[in-house]
Amino acid sequence: MFEQEEMLIQQLFDEEKLTEKQGKILLAAIESFSEKGYASTSTSEIAKKAGVAEGTIFRHYKTKKDLLMAIVTPIMAKVIGPYIVNDFDKVLNQQYDRIEDFLRAAIDNRRNVIKKLLPVVKIMLQEIPFQPELREQFIDLIAKNLFGRVSNIIEDYQKKGQIIDIPPASVARLMITSVMGYLFSRYILFPDALWDDELETERTIQFIMNGLGKRE
Amino acid sequence: MFEQEEMLIQQLFDEEKLTEKQGKILLAAIESFSEKGYASTSTSEIAKKAGVAEGTIFRHYKTKKDLLMAIVTPIMAKVIGPYIVNDFDKVLNQQYDRIEDFLRAAIDNRRNVIKKLLPVVKIMLQEIPFQPELREQFIDLIAKNLFGRVSNIIEDYQKKGQIIDIPPASVARLMITSVMGYLFSRYILFPDALWDDELETERTIQFIMNGLGKRE
Amino acid sequence: MFEQEEMLIQQLFDEEKLTEKQGKILLAAIESFSEKGYASTSTSEIAKKAGVAEGTIFRHYKTKKDLLMAIVTPIMAKVIGPYIVNDFDKVLNQQYDRIEDFLRAAIDNRRNVIKKLLPVVKIMLQEIPFQPELREQFIDLIAKNLFGRVSNIIEDYQKKGQIIDIPPASVARLMITSVMGYLFSRYILFPDALWDDELETERTIQFIMNGLGKRE
Amino acid sequence: MFEQEEMLIQQLFDEEKLTEKQGKILLAAIESFSEKGYASTSTSEIAKKAGVAEGTIFRHYKTKKDLLMAIVTPIMAKVIGPYIVNDFDKVLNQQYDRIEDFLRAAIDNRRNVIKKLLPVVKIMLQEIPFQPELREQFIDLIAKNLFGRVSNIIEDYQKKGQIIDIPPASVARLMITSVMGYLFSRYILFPDALWDDELETERTIQFIMNGLGKRE
DNA sequence: CATGAATGAGACTTCATTCAT
DNA sequence: AATGAATGAAGTCTCATTCAT
Known part of the structure; x- marks a missing residue:
């Protein structure tokens, strides 16, 4: 994770305690959502980009929309x-x-x-x-x-x-x-x-x- | 189809010859795309709203993206x-x-x-x-x-x-x-x-x- | 499809018009549901047994529960x-x-x-x-x-x-x-x-x- | 845990030494299994109802089926x-x-x-x-x-x-x-x-x- | 002993597209 | 031209189970 990106994450989500994986998921989601749009981004894609199992996303965010809202x-x-x-x-x-x-x-x-x-x-x-x-x-x-x-x-x-x-x-x-x-x-x-x-x-x-x- | 909508269609597409079904498809697509977004609108939904069979859309527009572009x-x-x-x-x-x-x-x-x-x-x-x-x-x-x-x-x-x-x-x-x-x-x-x-x-x-x- | 099974299907569903594939789906579902239970039978299993694509099941029955009810x-x-x-x-x-x-x-x-x-x-x-x-x-x-x-x-x-x-x-x-x-x-x-x-x-x-x- | 439930547990399992958590797990499992069926009950649901962590169930019962059998x-x-x-x-x-x-x-x-x-x-x-x-x-x-x-x-x-x-x-x-x-x-x-x-x-x-x- | 984050296989379902009628 | 049944790839989500803490 690059320094700048870490800062972004911290700036947005600093108050909550984030797992390392959770941070990676958020970053990956932000990148994909902003590049291809929310609806056209698949959760499997986010998982791959975040280097995480797909199930992990849903452990932290009950639905894909929850992930969007968290961002x-x-x-x-x-x-x-x-x-x-x-x-x-x-x-x-x-x-x-x-x-x-x-x-x-x-x-x-x-x-x-x-x-x-x-x-x-x-x-x-x-x-x-x-x-x-x-x-x-x-x-x-x-x-x-x-x-x-x-x-x-x-x-x-x-x-x-x-x-x-x-x-x-x-x-x-x-x-x-x-x-x-x-x-x-x-x-x-x-x-x-x-x-x-x-x-x-x-x-x-x-x-x-x-x-x-x-x-x- | 309301008069106003017909006019919209004509204004946008008047030069090409549109069958009645084609017009209905375009109107339905415009409504759905603008309400729910392109990626979140299914072709079957458009077909239903337009009152045509699912296959009919693809007779006129080879792909869903073609339909978007046509609009x-x-x-x-x-x-x-x-x-x-x-x-x-x-x-x-x-x-x-x-x-x-x-x-x-x-x-x-x-x-x-x-x-x-x-x-x-x-x-x-x-x-x-x-x-x-x-x-x-x-x-x-x-x-x-x-x-x-x-x-x-x-x-x-x-x-x-x-x-x-x-x-x-x-x-x-x-x-x-x-x-x-x-x-x-x-x-x-x-x-x-x-x-x-x-x-x-x-x-x-x-x-x-x-x-x-x-x-x- | 065996004769006896055809009769079963007809006896239960004769009034509605069933596609051939629909009949196969029903038979396969009946067999699997009764052998393994509804909750433990997967739709992919039914599709395989019926010799049909999984999507075909959902064209005829909107959900797995609908399929159960249809039976x-x-x-x-x-x-x-x-x-x-x-x-x-x-x-x-x-x-x-x-x-x-x-x-x-x-x-x-x-x-x-x-x-x-x-x-x-x-x-x-x-x-x-x-x-x-x-x-x-x-x-x-x-x-x-x-x-x-x-x-x-x-x-x-x-x-x-x-x-x-x-x-x-x-x-x-x-x-x-x-x-x-x-x-x-x-x-x-x-x-x-x-x-x-x-x-x-x-x-x-x-x-x-x-x-x-x-x-x- | 209500008195009546405790008695149920004791009646069924009294000979073995059950930890308190084990008892809660069994009760929760019995309730859920009987309400929704074995296959439709998730272990995480049982854990939540029993007030224990998901992993705790598997410390006592190697698999979900083991839990069923224990009941x-x-x-x-x-x-x-x-x-x-x-x-x-x-x-x-x-x-x-x-x-x-x-x-x-x-x-x-x-x-x-x-x-x-x-x-x-x-x-x-x-x-x-x-x-x-x-x-x-x-x-x-x-x-x-x-x-x-x-x-x-x-x-x-x-x-x-x-x-x-x-x-x-x-x-x-x-x-x-x-x-x-x-x-x-x-x-x-x-x-x-x-x-x-x-x-x-x-x-x-x-x-x-x-x-x-x-x-x- | 207990926890709960992480997993990955697989569940149900959707959908753009094809094709025989 | 029009239909709609059929497809199968891909989507979202669930879940039993494992393991480092």
């Missing part, structure tokens, strides 16, 4: 969740005086995480439409949590006169999809292109600021 | 293609003097199409990562065609002084992801929310214009 | 049912003046049937405790139908003074278990012993008659 | 065996002058035992057809021992003129199946019906006596 659920709970809570709380606590500083911090500090967790993110995005359980979790997280918090922040900045006066929900949508659009282009659509990350981050921020900022 | 390929060729060619040509031909007019026209006039073709678009997006054939087609279409043409237009507007001077590729990315982000939120993420389409379209356009437009 | 249910409906209806109706219609004649007819004329259907009867008896569905059917048939009708007949004979005056349910129990006990000993417990069937039938009848008959 | 064999050796030896010896020793007294004693004094051991009896009856080892034991016990002894007794009573002159084997069959038929109806077929045990016992005895007794 995808923590990403929601541990990665997207903190993302919202920690960073946005800093904003709420006035740690960033200007929105652009917040945006820059958020994008920058998450790029590493996202890059490392890319396979899992891919799996998650693929399966959300088909797993009602995931879908609910996701909607909850995004719609209620992310949108909610962002909307609060936005109202704040609107009061300060830094953001134009359109409904916070619309502002949130435009902001979030711009950031996501950048990350999606960068890491999913064209991961192989040459990107000057600092520059593109700056451009994205400028774009958002111009699009939403209030000018006197 | 997804025309969307690329006939829907995204013309989208680019027709509308952008109008832009290039100076039919829209200002970008915002073009954006408004493009978004407006495609909303209906997209809504109707939503299931097929979903299937396409789902399968692009796993079907190299599709992936190539898509990259070709988007990367070379869409990005290429849009870049041309952008250079044009940049020369006219309507758009700020950053690389056209970046401008294109920001523009396209903003529009897509809107459509994605509108039709895929939160199709059930109440949307004031005219207003949101306008806001999106304003956002883009502010974000990218040059001010004197 | 056992008709025995209840078509063999035990008519047994009751036809013969007991004759009794009710006074075709047998004395009970012993009825008993003799009933035992005699069913011995052949039972002998031929023995494997299926064995399967049925084995599985009744574990398949609630079967259990219900059986209780219904035996408790309500058989016991009910027999009780009626008994009351009749009691009025005629041919049977002693204890509750018809008790009489029924004693009669039925005596006959069943005979058939069970004869065909299930000691099928290989030498039996003088006529004589043992007669003795059983005499036993019942003495045990229950009224003497002046 | 069923004592029932033959210790319950049916003594049943025959003790009681019938009393008969042979003229402790019961009349058959009906013997029958009454036998049925009465065993009802409790049978009720308590019912699950084990069920398992035994279920598995006899499929376990040659059990089958042999059973045939030996029933055919040679029970039938043999009963036949002796019967000849005795026939000499005394209390039983009609038909072959002792036939008498034995009729007697045994009548008693068994009663117990079977009482405890297996309709355990939930309301039974007046004393009365039904008496009726069964009367039935047998009338059916087989000699009248002057």
Whole structure:
């Protein structure tokens, strides 16, 4: 197991005690699911890649879907969740005086995480439409949590006169999809292109600021 | 078969001669693929939903993947293609003097199409990562065609002084992801929310214009 | 397929149209289930014995349990049912003046049937405790139908003074278990012993008659 | 563990030294086997129900079949065996002058035992057809021992003129199946019906006596 | 003695595809 | 062209049993 991969595993699953084999199974599953899709990956394939008997998979995860959930659920709970809570709380606590500083911090500090967790993110995005359980979790997280918090922040900045006066929900949508659009282009659509990350981050921020900022 | 569905079929497949059964098969496949995913839909299920015998599917489409391609390929060729060619040509031909007019026209006039073709678009997006054939087609279409043409237009507007001077590729990315982000939120993420389409379209356009437009 | 076996199949399943392979599957399943028990018989074993692909079994019977039911249910409906209806109706219609004649007819004329259907009867008896569905059917048939009708007949004979005056349910129990006990000993417990069937039938009848008959 | 269950275990296995875990395993196995059948019960299920680790079962019983045998064999050796030896010896020793007294004693004094051991009896009856080892034991016990002894007794009573002159084997069959038929109806077929045990016992005895007794 | 992770053979079942009718 | 029975490879999952701890 490579060091980097070990870290991924630890980052996602650190709280639970994992057998060595369990870790190998998770890694193998993540790789296969993200390459070929959940439905097109067979458990025997995962077993082979993990160097484990097929039965071993089912000792730890009652069904194939359980295995999927074991991979995808923590990403929601541990990665997207903190993302919202920690960073946005800093904003709420006035740690960033200007929105652009917040945006820059958020994008920058998450790029590493996202890059490392890319396979899992891919799996998650693929399966959300088909797993009602995931879908609910996701909607909850995004719609209620992310949108909610962002909307609060936005109202704040609107009061300060830094953001134009359109409904916070619309502002949130435009902001979030711009950031996501950048990350999606960068890491999913064209991961192989040459990107000057600092520059593109700056451009994205400028774009958002111009699009939403209030000018006197 | 409902009228609306018939129209969908005709819109996508009108040039070829489709038997009645073939139409039913396509509709059934589209519905199932978009609901459960390509890999998780069985041909026997499609046959049942289409009201034909299992063998009949394979008389028209040699393999299950052929059936998928028969559904997804025309969307690329006939829907995204013309989208680019027709509308952008109008832009290039100076039919829209200002970008915002073009954006408004493009978004407006495609909303209906997209809504109707939503299931097929979903299937396409789902399968692009796993079907190299599709992936190539898509990259070709988007990367070379869409990005290429849009870049041309952008250079044009940049020369006219309507758009700020950053690389056209970046401008294109920001523009396209903003529009897509809107459509994605509108039709895929939160199709059930109440949307004031005219207003949101306008806001999106304003956002883009502010974000990218040059001010004197 | 042997002639005798064909007849068994026809007798049990004649009304439905069976493919040739379906017939082979049923025969193979009956043989294996009755030899090794339902739970210890694998579908691959049945397929091999039937000379059929394993998938073919599941084309006709959605699950292994469906196959069991397809075998056992008709025995209840078509063999035990008519047994009751036809013969007991004759009794009710006074075709047998004395009970012993009825008993003799009933035992005699069913011995052949039972002998031929023995494997299926064995399967049925084995599985009744574990398949609630079967259990219900059986209780219904035996408790309500058989016991009910027999009780009626008994009351009749009691009025005629041919049977002693204890509750018809008790009489029924004693009669039925005596006959069943005979058939069970004869065909299930000691099928290989030498039996003088006529004589043992007669003795059983005499036993019942003495045990229950009224003497002046 | 309930008191009653402990007694069951002790009754069956008292001579051997059982660890506490062993006792729990046996009880759990008896419960599961009798509810779902031997083949359909998994060892892991038994382990869970017994509150022991999966491996522990195999420390005490080399195979699953060994566990079955450990349950069923004592029932033959210790319950049916003594049943025959003790009681019938009393008969042979003229402790019961009349058959009906013997029958009454036998049925009465065993009802409790049978009720308590019912699950084990069920398992035994279920598995006899499929376990040659059990089958042999059973045939030996029933055919040679029970039938043999009963036949002796019967000849005795026939000499005394209390039983009609038909072959002792036939008498034995009729007697045994009548008693068994009663117990079977009482405890297996309709355990939930309301039974007046004393009365039904008496009726069964009367039935047998009338059916087989000699009248002057 | 006891544990429980690991195994691998094999269970049931699904499914894309073929082919005789 | 259409059917649907048949196939057999492959899929998910179970389970009795072993063995290092």
